[in-house]
Amino acid sequence: MTAGAERPEAPLKVVVAKPGLDGHDRGAKVVARALRDSGMEVVYTGIYQTPESILRAVVQEDADVLGLSSLSGAHLEYAKELGELLRANDRADVLFIVGGTVPPEDAEALNDYGVHAVFGPGTPTGELVDYIKANARRVGSA
Amino acid sequence: MDAMNEDARQWDERVEAWEHERVSADYERVPRRKKEFTTLSGAPVKDIYTPADLRHFSPGADLGLPGEYPYTRGVHATMYRGRPWTIRQVAGFGQAEDTNNRYKYLLKTGQTGLSTDFDLPTLLGYDSDHEVYRREVGRIGVAIDTVVDMHALFDGIPLDEISTSLTINPSAAVLLAMYRVVADERGIPGHALNGTTQNDILKEYIAQNEFIFPPLPSVELVVDTMEYGADVMPRFNPLNVCGYHIRDAGATAVEEVGLTMSNALCYLEHAAARGIDPDRLAPRVSFFWDVHNNFFEEAAKLRAARRMWARLTRDRLGCKDPKSWLMRAHCQTAGVSLTAQQPYNNVARTAIQALAAILGGTQSLHTNSLDEALSIPSESAIKIAVRTQQIILHETGVADVVDPLGGSYYVESLTSQIEQEALELIERIDGIGGMIEAVESGYAGQLIADSAWEQQVKVESNESIVVGVNDYVDENETQDLEIDRPIPGVMERQMERLAEVKRSREQRRVIATLRAIEKAAPDLHHNLMPLIEDAVRARATVGEICDVLRGVWGHHQPSTVF
Numbered sequence: 001m002t003a004g005a006e007r008p009e010a011p012l013k014v015v016v017a018k019p020g021l022d023g024h025d026r027g028a029k030v031v032a033r034a035l036r037d038s039g040m041e042v043v044y045t046g047i048y049q050t051p052e053s054i055l056r057a058v059v060q061e062d063a064d065v066l067g068l069s070s071l072s073g074a075h076l077e078y079a080k081e082l083g084e085l086l087r088a089n090d091r092a093d094v095l096f097i098v099g100g101t102v103p104p105e106d107a108e109a110l111n112d113y114g115v116h117a118v119f120g121p122g123t124p125t126g127e128l129v130d131y132i133k134a135n136a137r138r139v140g141s142a
Numbered sequence: 143m144d145a146m147n148e149d150a151r152q153w154d155e156r157v158e159a160w161e162h163e164r165v166s167a168d169y170e171r172v173p174r175r176k177k178e179f180t181t182l183s184g185a186p187v188k189d190i191y192t193p194a195d196l197r198h199f200s201p202g203a204d205l206g207l208p209g210e211y212p213y214t215r216g217v218h219a220t221m222y223r224g225r226p227w228t229i230r231q232v233a234g235f236g237q238a239e240d241t242n243n244r245y246k247y248l249l250k251t252g253q254t255g256l257s258t259d260f261d262l263p264t265l266l267g268y269d270s271d272h273e274v275y276r277r278e279v280g281r282i283g284v285a286i287d288t289v290v291d292m293h294a295l296f297d298g299i300p301l302d303e304i305s306t307s308l309t310i311n312p313s314a315a316v317l318l319a320m321y322r323v324v325a326d327e328r329g330i331p332g333h334a335l336n337g338t339t340q341n342d343i344l345k346e347y348i349a350q351n352e353f354i355f356p357p358l359p360s361v362e363l364v365v366d367t368m369e370y371g372a373d374v375m376p377r378f379n380p381l382n383v384c385g386y387h388i389r390d391a392g393a394t395a396v397e398e399v400g401l402t403m404s405n406a407l408c409y410l411e412h413a414a415a416r417g418i419d420p421d422r423l424a425p426r427v428s429f430f431w432d433v434h435n436n437f438f439e440e441a442a443k444l445r446a447a448r449r450m451w452a453r454l455t456r457d458r459l460g461c462k463d464p465k466s467w468l469m470r471a472h473c474q475t476a477g478v479s480l481t482a483q484q485p486y487n488n489v490a491r492t493a494i495q496a497l498a499a500i501l502g503g504t505q506s507l508h509t510n511s512l513d514e515a516l517s518i519p520s521e522s523a524i525k526i527a528v529r530t531q532q533i534i535l536h537e538t539g540v541a542d543v544v545d546p547l548g549g550s551y552y553v554e555s556l557t558s559q560i561e562q563e564a565l566e567l568i569e570r571i572d573g574i575g576g577m578i579e580a581v582e583s584g585y586a587g588q589l590i591a592d593s594a595w596e597q598q599v600k601v602e603s604n605e606s607i608v609v610g611v612n613d614y615v616d617e618n619e620t621q622d623l624e625i626d627r628p629i630p631g632v633m634e635r636q637m638e639r640l641a642e643v644k645r646s647r648e649q650r651r652v653i654a655t656l657r658a659i660e661k662a663a664p665d666l667h668h669n670l671m672p673l674i675e676d677a678v679r680a681r682a683t684v685g686e687i688c689d690v691l692r693g694v695w696g697h698h699q700p701s702t703v704f
Binding site (some may be wrong): 017020032033036047072125 | 274281352476481518594625
């Protein structure tokens with residue numbers, strides 16, 4: 001069963017979030033705009049978010065996708081905590097993706113924390129859109 | 143003048159004939175390799191530039207000689223034939239001792255100035271024991287809580303001999319006071335101090351997004367630091383107005399210049415409204431530019447900015463001291479141009495950008511390291527970046543003549559065009575009521591976000607080629623860089639040190655100095671710097687001082703518009 005079957009017409013809902021004190025949001029805003037232009041409903045949290053406030057946005061918006069953007073080197077800590085919060089609040093069905101300055105060797109640890117995909121600098125937004133369309137609302141299903 | 147126009151008219155005719163006879167025939171055989179040629183600002187680039195393009199250009203009034211108004215050719219007469227630009231690589235990570243070691247390494251490689259990156263809690267006025275933000279301690283900069291850390295940061299560094307740039311914004315007033323107190327406690331007089339605090343809060347709201355308080359009290363606090371600098375450390379630049387972050391956030395070169403100059407004017411005009419003579423402050427305002435990929439546009443941008451600032455300070459602000467007219471600049475190669483793909487290509491990008499900065503006449507330069515699309519730089523990557531500057535200085539000969547691009551039809555046209563268009567942007571900002579209004583209404587931020595989006599679209603449609611990213615791509619590229627990793631245990635050690643400082647300081651004195659700030663802060667024209675200096679001397683923390691100001695002035699809410 002997929003959630004998509006229950007609401008076939010509803011556009012995908014994405015929360016784009018900036019955790020912590022990192023203000024570099026050029027990438028987050030470009031991604032938000034590209035996803036909106038592809039037909040998704042996008043909420044950008046703005047900067048200075050805590051894991052708790054990001055979880056709140058995911059729950060309140062009933063999001064299908066959470067995109068976390070980090071250029072401050074603290075992606076492991078924030079992703080770990082968010083992964084735990086999503087599971088603890090029954091939202092492990094959210095497609096959880098991370099972008100920013102993330103060294104490639106961190107991808108494995110991020111996967112362990114519940115991150116489904118990592119998109120580094122230079123990723124074409126089309127690739128991101130395709131990935132989300134192919135994988136959102138399918139998390140955890142066969 | 144008539145002879146010049148006559149000459150230009152003849153060139154017009156000649157170019158027209160040339161295009162008719164030769165150019166169109168050549169393009170018929172070999173078509174243009176792009177539909178249209180433009181600068182990164184989107185300005186069309188013609189086949190050729192001739193005297194006809196300089197018909198409104200007066201070499202006497204628009205160019206002059208280096209060291210003379212309007213300084214298009216350089217702020218100093220002899221430029222790099224005397225003193226080379228300062229090689230100033232920014233560094234900061236871990237605890238103060240870690241960064242201090244990096245400084246000593248950089249000085250050993252031949253770097254000639256220091257520059258500090260602070261960690262995010264320090265930048266945003268939080269202490270290292272903050273419940274949420276402590277996980278960012280020492281990550282992308284050095285952790286500073288009290289003047290005790292600042293002493294460790296500059297241990298063994300001769301502050302009266304070397305200039306230091308502090309990359310700090312909303313909490314700059316506190317760090318500036320700390321720098322002064324460190325020197326004072328080491329017996330170095332204020333007038334011997336050279337350097338800069340970045341302290342350009344306006345660009346934070348529209349580009350880099352590191353802010354605490356709302357714009358108006360923040361701007362007045364910047365004015366406080368400028369006045370304090372003029373009083374107690376007269377050779378220090380308390381304000382370094384930044385195009386860098388505006389550009390890296392997506393602005394074009396023209397927008398970078400226009401918005402940055404608007405910001406600079408905003409501070410000085412707020413100072414003037416407090417009755418402070420701009421000639422007391424303007425000589426200590428410096429600038430910081432982003433030097434991006436479009437080579438001639440970037441060199442022209444620096445030349446245009448010098449001419450604009452000379453004219454704006456003299457004619458608009460009424461500055462009479464020639465020192466007020468100088469647009470002295472630090473430049474950094476464009477971080478945003480670095481690619482994570484095929485990262486060694488970044489060495490070539492950075493070298494070419496550095497060359498543009500030097501031909502543009504910068505006073506100091508940071509060259510990015512090849513690994514910075516992935517993390518803060520490793521020591522070996524930084525060394526290549528420093529060596530790049532040394533190769534340009536010693537091996538290429540470009541630094542042996544002043545303003546070698548001067549008189550180029552193309553570069554002079556670009557210089558005038560950037561000046562013209564940036565002035566139009568300044569007029570638009572004036573038209574909506576000035577920079578604070580442009581921040582609060584979202585106008586300036588939206589301008590930058592729109593330009594960023596346009597550039598992204600061009601890359602995705604392959605209209606702009608980024609080598610290694612959307613063309614010349616290595617299939618199955620593997621990463622063989624040694625990436626700098628955070629030092630383990632920094633947060634814990636820094637929290638221990640903070641606790642120790644708090645245990646050993648005189649608590650009553652801390653509270654009294656903080657109360658004095660709280661009492662004075664509601665009057666935005668009351669200079670808070672002497673009070674902040676008192677608190678710093680009492681070993682109050684960055685977080686405590688900023689908390690007091692947060693309590694009085696409140697927070698600026700981040701935007702969720704994209």
